[in-house]
Amino acid sequence: MIIFVTVLEIVAPVFLLALIGFSWVKLGFEYRVEFVTRLAMTLAVPCLIFTALMKTEIDPGALTTLLMASILAHGAIAAIGALGFWVLNMRQQTYLAPFTFGNTGNLGLPLALFAFGAEGLSYAMVIFAVSAILSFTFGIWIVSGGGSLMRALKEPMVGATLLGTLFLWQDWRTPDFLTNTLELVGQMAIPMMLITLGVAVARLKPGRIGQAFFLTFVKYGVCAGVALAVGTALGLSDIPLAVLVLQTATPVAVTAYLLAQKYGGDADAVAGLVVVSTLMSVAAIPLLLAFLL
DSSP: OHHHHHHHHHHHHHHHHHHHHHHHHHTTOOOOHHHHHHHIIIIIHHHHHHHHHHHOOOOHHHHHHHHHHHHHHHHHHHHHHHHHHHHTTOOHHHHHHHHHOOOIIIIIHHHHHHHHHHHHHHHHHHHHHHHHHHIIIIIHHHHHSOOOHHHHHTSHHHHHHHHHHHHHHHTOOOOHHHHHHHHHHHTTHHHHHHHHHHHHHHHOOOOOHHHHHHHHHHHHHHHHHHHHHHHHHTTOOHHHHHHHHHHHTOOOOHHHHHHHHHHTSOHHHHHHHHHHHHHHHHHHHHHHHHHHO
């Protein structure tokens, strides 16, 4: 009973905020996703990442191990996915990127914060940065046939991660007035991302729902299993291991749909994956948290 209440306290704010965004659209109110997303990813999230890393008391060596674990886990998931889609004769351009990358930003960061506090959020930032870099390079290469490392490095959240890691490593601090300002801006990020997730899901027109349920079930199993195996093999302690599993097993991000739409993938099929995996996460994430806590 206690674990049920704990899990409910963690996931309820996440899904209630997403529900606010979903309801907002269904009630006919205006919500400019492009503007809000740009504000979040260009300003709020980088501030959140930088201040969280700068103020954390985590051993930099543990973050390095987590960085390697995240890279290896994403690589293994991509390899399993590529093999599976080849065997099933399914189009890699459409399905591999959504299978490999989860919603480590909009959903993963708040879940890590509510479940494991500031320490968990710091670990989640590292995984989020890895996922973002790989998504903007390998992910775009899959969908479009070409990607650029420089494009990923130009993302403000990547720069904030590198700068925050440097401050953590050197034990530097910004002046209090600047730290307070950055923290205030960063506090916008999590509610903004969750509400935007609800808005985006409400506006999607999903296709191939039956297939999406099957692929989502497989995705959750493969991603959680691979992350657990890799993290255990590298000797991660309890909290970073739990965050790695939680982040890696998040549902398909809305950005996967946007990339499919932009580069000629099957956007309706990817929209189905986004909607179904997000809905299934209402049950999957509490079960996963109950196992991890």
